[in-house]
Amino acid sequence: MADLLDDAAVTGRLKELPNWTRDGNEIRRRVKAPSFMAGIELVGEVARAAEEADHHPDIDIRWRTLTFALSTHSAGGLTGRDFDLAARIDAIAERHGAD
Ligand SMILES: C[C@H](O)[C@H](O)[C@H]1CNC2=NC(N)=NC(=O)C2=N1
Numbered sequence: 805m806a807d808l809l810d811d812a813a814v815t816g817r818l819k820e821l822p823n824w825t826r827d828g829n830e831i832r833r834r835v836k837a838p839s840f841m842a843g844i845e846l847v848g849e850v851a852r853a854a855e856e857a858d859h860h861p862d863i864d865i866r867w868r869t870l871t872f873a874l875s876t877h878s879a880g881g882l883t884g885r886d887f888d889l890a891a892r893i894d895a896i897a898e899r900h901g902a903d
Pocket of ligand 1 (some may be wrong): 859861864879
C-alpha cells in the first residue's frame with residue numbers, strides 16, 4: 805500500500821502542481837475544456853490513465869468545466885499516487901487545450 809504523505813511532503817508536492825489545491829484529505833483541480841465534447845474526450849483519456857495506474861479520481865462534469873479530486877482511499881489520505889496521477893491529468897488537460 806502507498807505511504808501517506810505528511811503535511812510537509814504534501815506542501816512540497818503541491819509546489820510542483822500549481823493548478824491543484826488541497827482540501828483536507830484530497831487535492832482538487834478544475835479544468836475548463838474548449839467545449840463539452842472536448843471535455844468528455846479529456847475525461848476518457850483521464851479514465852484510461854486512471855485504469856493504467858489503478859488509481860481513480862472523483863470527476864464532476866458541468867458542461868465544459870471538469871473537476872478532478874484525488875485521494876488514496878485505502879490509505880485514508882494523500883499519497884504519491886495522487887500526485888503522480890495529478891501530473892498526468894495536467895499533461896492530458898494541456899494536450900486538449902484546456903485551461
Ligand atoms: C484494488 C485496487 O488497487 C484499489 O481498489 C484501488 C483502486 N483505485 C483507487 N483509487 C483511489 N483514488 N484510491 C484508492 O484507494 C484506490 N484503490
